[in-house]
Amino acid sequence: MTHFEISTHIAAAPQRVFDVSLDVDVHTSSMAGSGERAVEGVTAGRMPLGDTVTWQARHFGLRWQMTPCISAFDPPGYFVDEQVSGPFKQWHHAHHFERDEYVSTLMRDVIDFAAPLGLLGTLAEAVMLDRYMPRLIRVRNEHVKATAEATVGGTSSSVGT
Template sequence: MPLIEVQTEINADIQTCFDLARDVGFYQKSLKKTIEIPIAGKISGLIEKGDYVTWETNHLVFTQLLVLKVSEFINPVLFVDEMVKGDFKSYRHEHIFKNNKNGTIMTDRFYFKSPYGIIGKIVDEIILKRYMRKLIITRNKALKIKAEQIAAKQKIEVLSKMSF
């Protein structure tokens, strides 16, 4: 089963990063080009353990429905969404967050497998692995920018309340 792992350093606190990563609306906005629309289940707000989200997506010229369930959840260090219905044979996305000296390290581990036996394996290695990595990196760049904007605003607010 292919694995894609992407680490992103973010100069913001872990809770801000965690909450942005599980915000359905932010996720949708961060991937505008692929037209990801939540159409059932938790369609807005912050996902929690046990929540389902049905996404209508458009990837590689194919429109598909993908039903994901949040199967594991430890605030603010981990959540896992897994496909319960969709076009993949299997799909598991681990979102892992750790504090570091500059803020947060966000790690995505995405395991997936296409159907169709050997043809699916070839498609996974030649097309989907590269495509999905690019998708995760795009989302993570948007999350990094937003989280660092929030962190900067919070610092300004703290400084403005201090008397010198």
């Protein structure tokens, strides 16, 4: 099992960052490099508690599908998505949003995952996934940051304004 945490400072209020982080369209655009798209469940807009979305993407030259569910939800403090079907033996992603000392948001991702296939999966985690997954989350977070900060200074966006 792999555990990692990533912190991102965002110059926007926690509610704004929370809303942007739950937006399917923002997620889709953040993962354009892997061609990720929503193919079932909630395919546009913001996801509430209990909702699922099936993502389809290409990673490592292979097409994957993963369906997470929003399993915990306490706006604007946190939400959790957990895999209900997909490539991992286990996937648990807790998203935390805290006002920081600069009247911005500290967004903290806490991720625990395990690859399937026993020893082979453990080897895949050590060789590839332990580096690949944090890099993927950082790319997503930079997009969330840019989107959430887009409304600061009087501009607007269609997400959670």
